[in-house]
Every structure is written in C-alpha cells, then in structure tokens.
Amino acid sequence: MPNRMEWVLFDVAAMSLGLVVVPLYPHDRPEAMVYILKDAGVKLLLVEDERQLQSLKPHLAQLRQLKRVVVLQGHCSESCGDCVAAGDWLPQGKQTWLRVAGATDPHGLATLVYTSGTTGPPKGVMLSHRNLLSNASAALARIRAYTDDRFLSFLPLSHALERTAGCYLPMMAGCEVAFSRGIPYLSEDLAVMQPTVLISVPRIFERIHGEVQAKLQHAPEWKVRLFQHTVESGWDHFEHQQGRRGLHLKGLLWPLVKPLVAHKLLKKLGGRLRLAVSGGAALDPHISRFFLGLGLPLVQGYGLTETAPVVSVNTPGDNEPSSVGQPLPGVQVRIDAQGELCVKGASVMSGYWHNPRATRRVIDQEGWYHTGDKGELDAAGHIKVVGRLKEIxxxxxxxxxxxxxxxxxxxxxxxxxxxxxxxxxxxxxxxxxxxxxxxxxxxxxxxxxxxxxxxxxxxxxxxxxxxxxxxxxxxxxxxxxxxxxxxxxxxxxxxxxxxxxxxxxxxxx
Missing domain, CATH: 3.30.300.30 (ANL, C-terminal domain)
Structure with a gap:
C-alpha cells in the first residue's frame, strides 16, 4: 500500500510479535510482486483496497503459502477467496493493541527487503532488528532530529532509506511524520505540510532542477542573469560557511539576492526545510551546487539495502558535495586492492534469503560486505564513490x-x-x-x-x-x-x- 499510518502500524505490530515483514512497492508490476510473494513464502498479505488485489488475482493460484489477504479499505468480493476486510479481521471493542511476544532476539530476522533488480532477479535481503535499529540510532547520532521537526514521507516505505531514516529514526527522536499522497502531489504536499526534513532520491532534485531550467529558457535575459548571480553568490556563501574559502564579493551579495530569488524556490519546498537528504543513487555535483547555491541545506549520503541502509552521510556543518560523507558511528569502511568499497558493522545484513551462493559472493570470511562500488577516502575520512566495478x-x-x-x-x-x-x-x-x-x-x-x-x-x-x-x-x-x-x-x-x-x-x- 502507499505510505500511510497503517503501513507503519502493521510493520511495528508484526515485528513486535516476532513476525517477518516483506514490503512491496504499491505501483510495482503484478509479476514482480508475485515473484517476491512466492520467493519469501508470504502467508499474510495486507493491501490498501480490492482494486490493488484485483491486479494480483490472476496470479493468486501460484501463491500456495498465502493463507490470508486483508483489505484495509472497503470490502472483499466473494471472488477473492481467503480475503477479509480489516474492520472484520481486527478484534472489536477496547483492546490492548500492542502485545509484545516476549523478548525479541535482536539478531532475529525482522524483515526481507528485496533489491530493486536492476541487473537481475531481486534478492531478499535479510535484515535483523539489530540491523535496523542500530542503523537508525547511528544516523541519528550523526544528524540530529528534534521533537519539533516534521518529516515528509513520500519515498515508498518499501525503500530501505525511507523506512529506516524516514520512519524508525523520527520515531526514536519523537518527531512528527506527515505522509505525502505520492510523487504526483509532492509539490502541493510540500507547500501544505511545510516539512523541516526531506529525504529524497536524486531524481526528485533532478526534476526540480529541470523544471527551473525549462522556465529560464523562456525568461528575459535580465532574469536569467539575476538567477545565475544568485546561485553563484549562494555558492560562495556556502563555501565560506564551510571554512573552505574567504568571503568574496559574490558571497557578500547573498543577503541581497537571497530574498529576491532563492526564497521563491525554497517557498515551493515548504519554506521551512532545515535539512534535505539525497540518497539511493549519486547526485550530480552540478545539481548539488545548484541547490546549495540557492540556500537549500542539502546533504548527500550513501548506503545500500544490504547495510540497512545508511553507510555514510554529510552533515550541514561538514558538507563536502563531491563526497557522501564520513561513515556513521560504528560503521567501518575500507578500500580493498581492487578499489572496491567494503563495509563492516552492526547494520550489515546476515545474507540473502535462500541464496547462500550470492551471500558468499558479497560477504567475505571476515564479515566485510563488498558493495560493488569503487571508492576513495580523503584525508578527513570522507567517502567518494567513483563508479561501479562491473558497470564498464x-x-x-x-x-x-x-x-x-x-x-x-x-x-x-x-x-x-x-x-x-x-x-x-x-x-x-x-x-x-x-x-x-x-x-x-x-x-x-x-x-x-x-x-x-x-x-x-x-x-x-x-x-x-x-x-x-x-x-x-x-x-x-x-x-x-x-x-x-x-x-x-x-x-x-x-x-x-x-x-x-x-x-x-x-x-x-
């Protein structure tokens, strides 16, 4: 189902009972969902409404282990077999809703998160309670969150970054989370919800950048020049704040041009952002410089589903846009003889579900996870990802x-x-x-x-x-x-x- 409070309630309730949650992307193709449901041996499926269930209906006969389908909204038709509406399935009357099944083993399996399948069939990443919670805790130690913060949740909660950094982390910090209606409504939701923290993938920043550039192509020359001067001035101001250069004339102009140009774009992002995080893929340095030059406090991080997922992240006070920051507390990194970035720590998965051969290919005998990314470490310990080993x-x-x-x-x-x-x-x-x-x-x-x-x-x-x-x-x-x-x-x-x-x-x- 799309991001909503019931997604989180179901997730936490299931794991508190020692059950294993397998998230699905709500807009994925039915064939991809069925592959995951079969591979994971899913027994209970929660969907938002019967419309979503209908797309899976032709494949339900393949899912022999599926015992129950629960529909959150509306009712189930008789043609859906072992299907029940959530209102009929949940206990009636006053209940003690949260019941913990004893002391859950921190090393016990909490969730299977399937890889995106860019180069082959998705693999089920086995993450424990310790993997998830240690990663959220370490990320919170690196970048603080506060009780008056509001996160806007719009990346699918089935994405490891959104689930850990956009769900568990704000829970730990006591923050507020608002659920967006989805990417098509993101602009409106940003304006209405006015978040203070936004976690995104680069594609969203690329789209905003593209929209701005498209408008500038039809703008008067003076307006284009003013915009360019604003970005250059803001970049000089940012570099001065980071202690990497003195304050030049362009930087001195920042207080004058910021309200004229930059505030208008920042207002479209809600006007209250104190932090924007880009992760999940590399952010083009040109686009990073564009947003930083407009005063958006944008930091880039790095991680993988297999590391639950955050490995490193820049901070507002130590923000090197050409890097993905320093490793989180408790996360070890090294560059091996082939230039591959390797990771070790409490957040590294135990392996791939029912795929020991694939597990052995990426986790060596010393417990180092081999990311497949080529990396470099600078003198300050910032990680720079410089490419993929095999994508040549x-x-x-x-x-x-x-x-x-x-x-x-x-x-x-x-x-x-x-x-x-x-x-x-x-x-x-x-x-x-x-x-x-x-x-x-x-x-x-x-x-x-x-x-x-x-x-x-x-x-x-x-x-x-x-x-x-x-x-x-x-x-x-x-x-x-x-x-x-x-x-x-x-x-x-x-x-x-x-x-x-x-x-x-x-x-x-």
Missing part, C-alpha cells in the same frame, strides 16, 4: 568507459529526461534518450543536433567517450517495466526492449 562498457577498440558517468553528464542538460549509453563490443558509443517534452517543443530534434548537444556535456571525458549516434524512445516507467520502483533504469530490460533500435545505430559497423 568495453568497446570493440578495447576502450573502457563507465556508462553511468557519461549518462550523468548528459542528464545535466534539461532537454534529456532519461539516457542510456550503449556500446559494449561496438566501435563507438551510442545513446537511447527520452526527451523532456516541455523543452523539446522549441528545439531542433534531428539526430545530429541531439548528438552535438550531448557531446557538449562531455568535454571532460576522453574523445572515445563521445556519443556518435542517438535514438529517441518513449519514456521508461515503472509501469512498463523499464524503471525499478526506486526510479532506477533497468539497463538489461531497456537494452532488450530496444535491441532492434540499437542494432540500427550500428548498421554498417
């Missing part, structure tokens, strides 16, 4: 190129909403692109113009990393199976769906 394209000429870095650079141009770079085994790189429909209306869209525009963003890359051909395609969404519920591109699925288009980009080569 090797062209026919033997050149090795990290596609994620190239895609991130191209996405800095607001014309491009989504990009996937291909070229494995071919003599040059090509790209599948989804265009921002609002901006694309006034732009020349032939292939040569698109390629030139993409390569304008790739000056810092070697020449062999330039894009030679490109094709525009329809948007990639969760519904069409090309995005994960956390809005990450499923590379394998996109390449498979557009294999004929990709082949055309290499005709004659």
């Amino acid at each position: 394209l090797v062209t026919a000429t033997g050149r090795k190129i990290p596609p994620g870095d190239v895609e991130g650079a191209i996405l800095a141009d607001p014309l491009f909403a989504q990009v996937l770079v291909v070229g494995e085994g071919y003599p040059y790189l090509a790209a599948l692109v989804v265009l921002n429909s609002e901006i694309a209306q006034g732009v020349t869209l032939d292939e040569m113009a698109l390629v030139a525009r993409m390569n304008d963003r790739l000056h810092r890359f070697p020449r062999y990393a330039e894009i030679m051909r490109a094709a525009t395609v329809a948007p990639w969404t969760v519904e069409n199976g090309l995005l994960t519920p956390t809005l990450k591109v499923k590379r394998t699925a996109v390449i498979q769906q557009y294999q004929d288009v990709i082949a055309q980009l290499y005709v004659g080569h």
